[in-house]
Amino acid sequence: MEEQIACFFYDYYISFGFTEFSAKGLNMLTLLLISIIVIFILDRIITKILRAISVRVAKHTKSPFDDLLLANKVPRNIAHIIPLIIALQLLPIVFVHFEYIESPFRKTLQVLFIILTLWIVRSVLHTLEDYFKTLPRLRDKPIDSYIQVFMIFAWVAGMFAAVAVFSNVSIWKFVTGFGAASAIILLIFKDTILGFVASIQVSINDMVRIGDWITFEKYGADGDVIEINLATVKVQNFDNTITTIPTYAMISDSFKNWRGMTNSDGRRIKRHMLIKQSSIKYLTPEDVERLKEIEVISDYLTTMQNKIKKQNSALKVNKSLLINGKNMTNIGVFRKFIQTYLEQHSAINDSMLLMARQLQPTAHGIPLEIYCFSRDKRWENYEYVMSDLFDHFLAAVPYFDLELFELQNAISHTD
Structure with a gap:
């Protein structure tokens, strides 16, 4: 034919x-x-x-x-x-x-x-x-990495087959001879091999997923993971810039993954105020009566006042000096005010750890730290809740005859 x-x-x-x-x-x-x-x-x-x-x-x-x-x-x-x-x-x-x-x-x-x-x-x-x-x-898994690995093997096999066709040499003989150059291949594909191994470890250990918020200070990354492939992990920062991180860096270096926070019931608020040490004092009976007008701690002050009177009376304490016996302090009552206010605040998750604590005194004053968790974990709302709390606490400081430490006050006092 x-x-x-x-x-x-x-x-x-x-x-x-x-x-x-x-x-x-x-x-x-x-x-x-x-x-x-x-x-x-x-x-x-x-x-x-x-x-x-x-x-x-x-x-x-x-x-x-x-x-x-x-x-x-x-x-x-x-x-x-x-x-x-x-x-x-x-x-x-x-x-x-x-x-x-x-x-x-x-x-x-x-x-x-x-x-x-x-x-x-x-x-x-x-x-x-x-x-x-x-x-x-599978939506948050590094599927791109595995697809790229398969394609690399496919293209290498295709290249061998094409060379075997043009050279009239059996593909198996060609592959056997090409094995002598394996050291060069390993050198050329070093990053690819490291990335492949890293992507498997990242996936198996569930270290990072697409959509996770991570902070990687070494590479200046602070944002959401948008892509995980064989060689790189792409992070879209909160300023909309893109940071590219080598995949193997996810297992060789330390980074922070905020997934635990986003999956939990609250986002932590941990911030302190510096209280001037010279403003701390014992509360007189007149001070206690004045502070009872603050509704948040009115019942607490009444209860504590009665309890202290009974203890001091039983011990026959000489109360001509406030230092004798048991007494309340303005910073202690302020801590209780903060604690009670946080427990009653609708934006704070009271089922999680919540406290107002005093830290080690410093040359800049006594740190009074607020430690609690916001119910709303979204960044804007979280910042609003935290700012609203501290607006209230900072404005409340003078009511307890306390002062906040400021460097200019310290300088003027020295002069």
Whole structure:
């Protein structure tokens, strides 16, 4: 059949008086042109038919997987296989009189077939990647890393196959010989190998997920993880800049992951005020009566006043000096005021740790620390709650005859 087609055009050119050599050349060019046109038209037809069938099937299914296949052009890439196979079958007909030209064309088409196969594999893998990201249990996993690893192996295998085709060497012999250069390969793909191992460890140990808020001071990262791939982890900072971190740095260096906070019932508020030491004093009975007007601690003061009177009376304490016996201090009552106020505040989670505590005295005063958890963990709301609390506490300080430490006060006092 092949020879009959070739001879038909050959006899046709001979009948017009062409020499044997020129007739063979025209015969080859004619068959080559016809073959290219036929293959191009066939490729267009098959692509349209396969796409139309895929679109129709996708409309009648509920799964998003077939829609993703269309989006990643899998049917379109598969449609190129049949024209390429036909092109390989037409080579003996086109080059029937020029067998030495057929070989490079055949090798070129075989390499194109390898590239097309890799392109199809790439499209399918990207489809799987997009599909896995739609599944809640896999949405925050580093799927990109695994897809990239598969593609690296696929491209390496494709490269070996292409070289084996052009060199007429068995692919297994080529791979065996290439093993001698393994040290160079390891050097070239060092970051890729480290990233692959790191991405597996990150995934297995659940160290970081897409969507996590992380702080990585070494790389200046403070924001949400938006992508985890084989080589890098991308973090979108709160100023909308993007920080790129090597994946292996996630296991070799220390970073802070705020996922525990976001999954908990509250976000911690931990801040202190510096109280001037010279403003601390015992409370006189008159001071206690005045402070009873503060509703938050009115009952507490009444209870403590009665309790202290009973204890001092039982011990027959000389109360001509306030230092004798048991007494209340303005800083102690202020701590109780803060504690009670926090317990009654609707924005504070009172089921979590909550306290107002005094820290080690410093040269700048006595730190009075508020330690509690905000119910609202969103950044803006959290900052608002914390600021609102300290606005109230700072304004309340003078009511307890206390003073806040300020450097200018310290300087003026010294002068």
